[in-house]
Amino acid sequence: MKILVCISHVPDTTSKINFTSGDAEFDTNGVQFVINPNDEFGLTRAIWFQEQQGATVTVVNVGGPDTEPTLRKALAIGANEAIRVNAAPKDGFFVATQLAEVIKAGNYDLVIAGKESLDYNGGMVPGMLAGILGYNFVNSCTDLKIDGTSAMASREIDGGKEIVSTSLPLIIGGQKGLVEEKDLKIPNMRGIMTARTKALNVLEPVSSEATTKAVKFEKPAPKSAVKLINADNLDELISLLHNEAKVI
Helix, strand or coil: EEEEEEEEEEEEECCCEEECCCCEEEECCCCEEEECCHHHHHHHHHHHHHHHHCEEEEEEEECCHHHHHHHHHHHHHCCCCEEECCCCCCCCHHCCCCCCHHHEEEEEEEEECCCCCCCCCCCCHHHHHHHHHHHEEEEEEEEEEEECEEEEEEEECEEEEEEEEEEEEEEEECCCCCCCCCCCCCCHHHHHHHHHCCCCCEEECCCCCCCCCCCCCCCCCCCCCCCCCCCCCCHHHHHHHHHHHCCC
């Protein structure tokens, strides 16, 4: 089984976020980047298929040379090879178009993507990929079993869980639960050294136009100071909850 894991290169949640060019562009200065958490769950599940069922695992990212350390980390975790499409990820459709070409060229049986990335939370790419390629698709996937060309997947739905059966080729939008957090793979020294010799192939992008554009980013408003109300002054408390907080 050939597995392709889509990797997003996202800011660490501890990084301080700023914007430039009139709040129209993300400022990457001083920001540490990591593997998108949803993609990390997917990568760990792919490595399980590699170890238990002899699958080959390739990781792919659409991005510039600055994303290569993230791909190298994925190789150190256990992926067999990596692909970088040499283009800035303009929007979800652009990324999906580039990934679709990689999938067609590699003839992958299973494509694992995170259901959304931690940076823009668009949640568009896995579904777009399935639409472009005509592959079966399971989103919000929390469990996956493969037997030959048959697949059994669990996915989160409102109020519970849904079990679906489908077949390969398959695209999933994975998330927390695909593996347990305690089972997430961490690169060891042997993996880091081996990753240096694994193939990281750079592909030029196919022609595709971005269909959306970020006009402006805005940070959440800072929290206001806490107001302390005397326990005996219920009228003032009710007034503030009604007129300022607008919760009653």
